[in-house]
Amino acid sequence: RKEVEQDPGPFNVPEGATVAFNCTYSNSASQSFFWYRQDCRKEPKLLMSVYSSGNEDGRFTAQLNRASQYISLLIRDSKLSDSATYLCVVNMPNTGNQFYFGTGTSLTVIP
Amino acid sequence: DTAVSQTPKYLVTQMGNDKSIKCEQNLGHDTMYWYKQDSKKFLKIMFSYNNKELIINETVPNRFSPKSPDKAHLNLHINSLELGDSAVYFCASSHRQDSYEQYFGPGTRLTVT
Numbered sequence: 001r002k003e004v005e006q007d008p009g010p011f012n013v014p015e016g017a018t019v020a021f022n023c024t025y026s027n028s029a030s031q032s033f034f035w036y037r038q039d040c041r042k043e044p045k046l047l048m049s050v051y052s053s054g055n056e057d058g059r060f061t062a063q064l065n066r067a068s069q070y071i072s073l074l075i076r077d078s079k080l081s082d083s084a085t086y087l088c089v090v091n092m093p094n095t096g097n098q099f100y101f102g103t104g105t106s107l108t109v110i111p
Numbered sequence: 112d113t114a115v116s117q118t119p120k121y122l123v124t125q126m127g128n129d130k131s132i133k134c135e136q137n138l139g140h141d142t143m144y145w146y147k148q149d150s151k152k153f154l155k156i157m158f159s160y161n162n163k164e165l166i167i168n169e170t171v172p173n174r175f176s177p178k179s180p181d182k183a184h185l186n187l188h189i190n191s192l193e194l195g196d197s198a199v200y201f202c203a204s205s206h207r208q209d210s211y212e213q214y215f216g217p218g219t220r221l222t223v224t
Contacts, residue, residue, distance in 0.1 A: 034212075043201055043215035044154065085152065098167055099213070101146075101154040 003027065004090050006102035014110050017078045021105045023088030024070045032091040033064055033071045038104065039084045047073075047086070078109045114138050115216040117202050123222045124192055131188045132219045134202030142166075143185040144203040144213065145177060154201070160185055161208045192223045 006023045013019045025033075033050035048055065050062040050071050061074040071090075075082055088102035115136045124130055136143060144167075145157040158177045159167035165177070174190040185202060202216040 043217055045215070046212045087154065098156060098159070100156075103151065103153045 003092060003100040004088055004102040006088050006105050008103055008105060010106040010108060012108045012110055013078055015078055015080060017109075018074065018076045019078060019107065020072055020074045021086055021088075021107075022070050022072050023090075023102050023105075024068075025088075025090040025100075026069070027090070027092050027094070028066075028069060029093045030090045031093065032099075033062075034089040034099075035060075035062060035071075035073050036087040036089055036101070037084045038087055044087055044101075075107075078107075080109050080111060083108045115202060115204055115214050117200075117216040117219050119219060120217060121220050121222075123224065125224055126192055126194060128192050129188070129190045130192060130221075131186055132200055132202075132221075134185045134187070134216055136183055136202075136204040136214070136216075138204055138206075138214060140204040140206050140214070141182060142205045142208045143179065143182070144205075145185065145187050146201040146203060146215075148199045148201060148218070150198070158185075158187075159208075166208060192221075194223050197221055197223045 003026050035047040036044040037047045038044040048057050050064050054063045059076045063072045085104040085106050087104045118133045142161045144159045148154045157171050160179045162182050163179045176188045179185045199218045199220050201218045203213040205213045
């Protein structure tokens with residue numbers, strides 16, 4: 001099993017739609033979880049951290065389910081500018097606290 | 112002001128050559144990283160340095176040798192380049208070794224012909 005797995009998509013949604021991505025991780029001892037965003041031919045950038053109690057930042061909501069070892073990202077009222085690849089990132093405590101990136105989920109918001 | 116910069120941005124070279132990619136960060140961070148992103152977009156860590164000391168060295172061919180002359184710089188030298196080395200190489204930095212937010216450079220697109 002890969003350390004971090006994501007559905008690669010692509011997800012093609014109309015403007016204004018709500019879309020959700022899931023990500024599963026293999027190490028039950030992982031403590032830190034994040035979503036990064038990567039635009040085409042650009043570098044990844046931190047979108048938001050994922051807290052145990054769930055957290056929201058505007059139209060974006062992140063959730064953590066430790067029992068099932070997955071995190072999710074919900075985007076409401078999708079904008080054209082949300083089109084990008086969303087990378088799930090998880091720390092692995094038994095590897096020097098290294099961070100593992102998922103392969104990303106591609107989102108295209110259509111006018 | 113560019114936080115994490117890499118040079119060159121594009122690198123096209125022939126098999127068997129030796130090349131270097133340079134990375135500099137002006138954020139005052141202690142930890143720097145090299146990642147490789149292949150054609151399938153999988154971003155995998157190669158090396159991590161904390162205050163010029165190597166802390167992570169993933170299973171990478173020893174043709175790849177990182178060098179950190181000071182904590183603001185982490186260069187990557189690649190010997191005897193192979194076709195499979197073609198990828199985008201990202202440098203990143205973070206405040207500390209266990210900091211969650213990593214700041215990435217713009218990437219170096221390496222093509223080996």
